[in-house]
Amino acid sequence: MQVAVNGKIKDLGKGVMPAAEELENMMMARHTPTVHQKLKQGRVAIAGLGGLGSNIAVMLARIGVGQLLLVDFDIVEPSNLNRQSYYIRHLGMPKTLALKEQLAEINPFIRVETQTIRVDAENVVKLFGGYSILCEAFDKPEVKAMLVSTALANLPHITVVAASGMAGFSSSNRITTTRPMKRLYMCGDLATAAEPGMGLLAPRVQICAGHQANMILRLLVGQAEC
Amino acid sequence: MQCNGKTVLLPVPRTLQEFLLEQQYDCQAVAVERNGEIVVRAEYESTQLTDVDCLEIVRFVGGG
Numbered sequence: 001m002q003v004a005v006n007g008k009i010k011d012l013g014k015g016v017m018p019a020a021e022e023l024e025n026m027m028m029a030r031h032t033p034t035v036h037q038k039l040k041q042g043r044v045a046i047a048g049l050g051g052l053g054s055n056i057a058v059m060l061a062r063i064g065v066g067q068l069l070l071v072d073f074d075i076v077e078p079s080n081l082n083r084q085s086y087y088i089r090h091l092g093m094p095k096t097l098a099l100k101e102q103l104a105e106i107n108p109f110i111r112v113e114t115q116t117i118r119v120d121a122e123n124v125v126k127l128f129g130g131y132s133i134l135c136e137a138f139d140k141p142e143v144k145a146m147l148v149s150t151a152l153a154n155l156p157h158i159t160v161v162a163a164s165g166m167a168g169f170s171s172s173n174r175i176t177t178t179r180p181m182k183r184l185y186m187c188g189d190l191a192t193a194a195e196p197g198m199g200l201l202a203p204r205v206q207i208c209a210g211h212q213a214n215m216i217l218r219l220l221v222g223q224a225e226c
Numbered sequence: 227m228q229c230n231g232k233t234v235l236l237p238v239p240r241t242l243q244e245f246l247l248e249q250q251y252d253c254q255a256v257a258v259e260r261n262g263e264i265v266v267r268a269e270y271e272s273t274q275l276t277d278v279d280c281l282e283i284v285r286f287v288g289g290g
Contacts, residue, residue: 052290139290141255146267148257148284153264167289180230180284181259194289205289 020109027064035221036064042220045069045131047119047147049095051205052163052212053137054085059213061103065220067111068103070096071127073118083202119143124150128158133219135212136162141193152183161215165189166208168198175204177211177226185226187211228280242273246283257284 002009012018018026028036042065046053049072057068076090076098090098096114103112115127119138124147128134134151138144141164148162165188166175174189188208194200215226227234229249236245242265246253258265259282265273275281 048290050290137290139288141252141286141288144286144290145255145257148286149264149266152257152259153266162286163290164284164286165289167287180282181257181264182262184257184284186284190285191287192289193287200289 017108023107023109031063038221039064039217040066042133043067043069043131044133044135044216044220045071045128046135046137047071047128048137048139049074049084049099050080050137050139051083051200051202052166052209053135054095054099055206055209056135056137056213056216057099057103058085058106059210060216061107061110061112063217064107064110065216067113069113069115069128069131070099071115071117071119072096073116083200083205119147121146121150125154129155132157132159133216134158134160135216136160137209137212139194148184152181159183159185159219161185161187161212161219163187163208163212165192166204167192167194167200169201169204172204172207175207175211177215179226185215187215227275227277230281230283236275236277240275241271242275242281243270245275245281246270249283251283251285255286257286258282 002011044060044065046057049070057070072095074095076086076093076095080086086098094116096116100112100114128151136144136147148160151158151160177185177187179185227236253270261280
């Protein structure tokens with residue numbers, strides 16, 4: 001396979017990872033050098049690696065966000081495959097490790113840290129204190145509320161990008177990004193809960209994940225408006 | 227009092243917890259900002275609302 005790198009034609013083997021510098025040059029050309037540098041310096045913590053968090057992590061790795069912290073206590077189950085970024089070979093693995101393995105195949109030049117742990121009000125500060133962007137990607141409403149409240153109350157430098165309302169298959173256009181508080185962005189339709197008869201399906205969950213990932217990208221390049 | 231950008235009348239004194247229950251919110255599934263400061267769950271019961279307060283209440287529903 002031949003590709004153009006810095007105006008020169010180079011041969012790349014099929015399925016062979018280019019060297020770090022080569023990949024960086026290709027990404028820089030694609031993203032522009034200024035955006036690429038900002039993303040490379042970016043550090044984002046993702047709490048919850050289900051339908052939102054796993055897909056958000058994949059998007060942030062693809063655009064070259066320099067450091068990701070992946071936090072989840074759970075293992076990959078067959079029912080997750082309808083919307084979460086995992087494969088049959090990951091069944092039974094901790095989501096943290098299954099996702100880290102995928103990110104290494106997409107962009108091995110970013111730093112990925114994992115914490116296989118259940119997040120509670122006591123460990124929020126310790127887990128996320130070193131980050132200025134926290135992505136809330138949990139499933140249960142009370143855990144979402146706990147994380148958002150605890151992080152905003154105790155970590156004055158953190159901005160939270162959270163989600164609420166993405167179940168079912170009603171219109172894509174009802175999913176939005178809003179900013180109800182100075183340091184809180186909310187993605188979703190803010191209403192449609194997952195419940196019997198209203199399941200979580202890949203398209204709408206991924207639309208919401210896309211909203212969160214794009215808001216994080218905007219924050220990393222210095223755009224605070226939603 | 228202002229709540230989510232709308233004026234709400236507070237005819238009798240209320241705690242934040244009483245107000246949330248009255249407005250049909252699940253106290254376990256919200257994040258609340260009062261006059262620009264987050265109020266954590268443990269303080270809902272002891273937070274007395276006044277008619278000059280400005281609340282922002284964000285409700286979380288399940289799914290992720």
